Amino acid sequence: MSETLVDIRDVVVEYPAKGLGKKPFRALKGVSLDIKAGETVGLVGESGSGKTTLGRALLGLAPVTGGSITYDGRDLATLSKKARRGLAHEIQVVFQDPYTSLNPSMTIEQILMEPLTARDMPAKDARARVRNLLDEVRLPSNAGQRLPREFSGGQRQRVAIARALALQPRLIVCDEPVSALDLSTQARVLELFKEIQERTGVAYLFVSHDLAVVRHLSHRVAVMYHGEIVEWGEAEAVTTHPQHPYTQRLFLAAPVPDPVLQQRRRQERHELLASQNRDSTSTVAVAAV
Numbered sequence: 001m002s003e004t005l006v007d008i009r010d011v012v013v014e015y016p017a018k019g020l021g022k023k024p025f026r027a028l029k030g031v032s033l034d035i036k037a038g039e040t041v042g043l044v045g046e047s048g049s050g051k052t053t054l055g056r057a058l059l060g061l062a063p064v065t066g067g068s069i070t071y072d073g074r075d076l077a078t079l080s081k082k083a084r085r086g087l088a089h090e091i092q093v094v095f096q097d098p099y100t101s102l103n104p105s106m107t108i109e110q111i112l113m114e115p116l117t118a119r120d121m122p123a124k125d126a127r128a129r130v131r132n133l134l135d136e137v138r139l140p141s142n143a144g145q146r147l148p149r150e151f152s153g154g155q156r157q158r159v160a161i162a163r164a165l166a167l168q169p170r171l172i173v174c175d176e177p178v179s180a181l182d183l184s185t186q187a188r189v190l191e192l193f194k195e196i197q198e199r200t201g202v203a204y205l206f207v208s209h210d211l212a213v214v215r216h217l218s219h220r221v222a223v224m225y226h227g228e229i230v231e232w233g234e235a236e237a238v239t240t241h242p243q244h245p246y247t248q249r250l251f252l253a254a255p256v257p258d259p260v261l262q263q264r265r266r267q268e269r270h271e272l273l274a275s276q277n278r279d280s281t282s283t284v285a286v287a288a289v
């Protein structure tokens with residue numbers, strides 16, 4: 001795992017001003033990170049910190065006004081629309097909400113065939129590929145004839161993952177893909193993400209507000225705060241020895257299943273907050289994370 005697939009350098013995203021005389025809103029303030037082929041990079045941070053915006057920038061869906069995003073050695077900003085479309089199948093996305101991300105009036109087979117036939121795959125081959133995809137995400141082969149509403153949230157998310165896999169991408173932007181699921185379903189879907197990566201070598205940019213989820217899956221972790229990356233490194237190091245005060249608080253705020261450990265965490269968090277309140281040079285505003 002050494003080849004750099006994505007190189008994000010000093011990226012700035014500014015959303016247009018809402019109203020006369022207002023300034024554009026700077027959602028990313030010079031963000032840098034890289035993703036290697038076959039790697040999972042976890043992106044964690046509180047709501048509004050810019051995680052989704054970074055994923056959208058990578059997908060060409062956010063107004064990038066500074067810096068560069070290089071994919072497989074190519075600067076995305078300098079690609080023609082045609083070249084960008086040609087790359088589209090290599091970078092796919094799985095969204096948070098499995099209830100709204102699938103067309104309710106299409107069968108699962110139609111949903112999965114769509115990207116394949118749009119790329120001129122003959123219908124017979126596309127049907128065979130759909131059967132493989134259902135198998136890859138551990139759904140029964142007769143699932144193809146059913147509608148999204150006949151499935152649970154976890155099963156629908158499996159369909160969304162199958163659709164993302166249809167064109168054999170090299171990178172999937174996963175934007176809070178398990179946040180809408182209950183805990184035991186989350187665990188099974190996370191295992192599926194892992195299994196798929198081991199089998200296909202796909203890379204993930206895995207966006208989540210949940211440190212436990214990110215820690216479970218990621219090789220490296222970036223922590224976002226107010227449009228900046230405040231911590232970036234190996235998942236083990238970032239999650240067990242966080243250096244930045246914001247990461248320390250995020251980590252201590254994360255729920256843990258063990259009540260004794262949870263109580264200890266609460267105490268540590270209390271002490272940390274108290275010490276940060278005393279320290280007026282802290283770079284982080286002391287609000288509850």
Ligand SMILES: Nc1ncnc2c1ncn2[C@@H]1O[C@H](COP(=O)(O)OP(=O)(O)OP(=O)(O)O)[C@@H](O)[C@H]1O
Pocket residue numbers: 015016025027045046047048049050051052053054209
């Ligand atoms: N289209 C938009 N126009 C204007 N501002 C936006 C737009 N999209 C996002 N923002 C703002 O950019 C900031 C970052 O939003 P973003 O959705 O990237 O955060 P996030 O970390 O993914 O949050 P969440 O976990 O709640 O999804 C927020 O202040 C948000 O209000």
